[in-house]
Amino acid sequence: NAGVTQTPKFRVLKTGQSMTLLCAQDMNHEYMYWYRQDPGMGLRLIHYSVGEGTTAKGEVPDGYNVSRLKKQNFLLGLESAAPSQTSVYFCASSYRDSYGINYGYTFGSGTRLTVV
Amino acid sequence: AQKVTQAQTEISVVEKEDVTLDCVYETRDTTYYLFWYKQPPSGELVFLIRRNSFDEQNEISGRYSWNFQKSTSSFNFTITASQVVDSAVYFCALSVPRGSGSEKLVFGKGMKLTVNP
Numbered sequence: 320n321a322g323v324t325q326t327p328k329f330r331v332l333k334t335g336q337s338m339t340l341l342c343a344q345d346m347n348h349e350y351m352y353w354y355r356q357d358p359g360m361g362l363r364l365i366h367y368s369v370g371e372g373t374t375a376k377g378e379v380p381d382g383y384n385v386s387r388l389k390k391q392n393f394l395l396g397l398e399s400a401a402p403s404q405t406s407v408y409f410c411a412s413s414y415r416d417s418y419g420i421n422y423g424y425t426f427g428s429g430t431r432l433t434v435v
Numbered sequence: 436a437q438k439v440t441q442a443q444t445e446i447s448v449v450e451k452e453d454v455t456l457d458c459v460y461e462t463r464d465t466t467y468y469l470f471w472y473k474q475p476p477s478g479e480l481v482f483l484i485r486r487n488s489f490d491e492q493n494e495i496s497g498r499y500s501w502n503f504q505k506s507t508s509s510f511n512f513t514i515t516a517s518q519v520v521d522s523a524v525y526f527c528a529l530s531v532p533r534g535s536g537s538e539k540l541v542f543g544k545g546m547k548l549t550v551n552p
Contacts, residue, residue: 352539359444361526361544377539409480411540424470424530424540426480 322346325410325427332400332434340395340430342410348425350413351393352377353385355406356429362409368393400434407431437462439529441543448517449551456512456546458527464488469503469510470528470540480526486510517550524548 323344332338342351349370354362354377364377368387382404384396393412397404410427438461448454460469471483484494486503494501498515514521527543 354542359544361441361542362540363542364539367539407478424482426472426482428479431478 323410323412323425323427325408325430327430328428329431330433332397332432334401334434336400337396337398338400338432339397340408340410340432342393342395342412342427344391344393344410344412344425346412346414346425347390348412348414349390350415351387352411352413353383353393353395354409354411355379356409357406365395365408400432402434405432405434437464437467437529437531437541439527439541439543441525441527441546443546444544445547445549447549447551450519451516452550453513453515454517454548454550456514456525456527456548458510458512458543460508460510460527460529462529462531464531466532468530468532470530471501471510471512472526472528474524474526474545476523483512514548517548519550519552522548522550 326341352367353365355365356362363379365379365383366377366385368374371390374385386394408430411424413424440459467488469486473481473483484501491503500513502511524545524547526545528540530538530540532538
């Protein structure tokens with residue numbers, strides 16, 4: 320099925336370990352986003368990308384890095400995981416039509432990460 | 436900067452009651468988009484509606500209805516005759532178009548609705 324696929328769905332890390340979360344979309348969307356969801360905080364934007372090879376910081380970028388080497392993939396990296404990064408991570412993608420209207424915001428099913 | 440406020444954090448109702456979820460937004464832009472998402476206990480985010488700032492018509496979809504009022508910067512969501520399956524966390528969100536493509540979805544903190552049988 321077309322959409323946004325996140326891997327893995329669950330992960331437990333020890334403090335200091337590193338890992339990469341993968342987001343893949345097959346809708347040819349230009350824009351991709353990484354959000355984290357914490358209780359009582361809603362979803363907060365970590366990083367986003369407006370096209371292949373470009374990335375930008377969102378609201379809470381510290382401790383994360385991202386890469387968009389291919390249009391369909393957006394990777395979120397944690398170089399040295401900390402307990403404060405325990406969260407549910409959502410990837411999303413969207414596209415803009417010829418009138419500049421941003422459609423879509425299709426979300427993946429989330430990755431539940433626990434850092435112990 | 437954009438901001439979305441969902442003042443209610445949690446609501447509990449009995450099945451068949453009507454319930455309104457409040458959403459107040461802040462932006463200086465005249466063009467923007469408002470969204471509602473549902474997050475059921477399974478965790479995925481389900482898109483419910485998108486409304487642009489130039490369309491103030493209320494919308495009804497089955498038991499769901501949305502009231503958009505620019506004068507009060509509100510985009511409220513009403514569920515009529517609530518059902519247990521409506522139990523979820525509901526998010527209101529705002530997006531402002533940017534020529535650079537740097538627009539993003541700004542979320543409220545969410546409101547947990549519990550519908551009891």
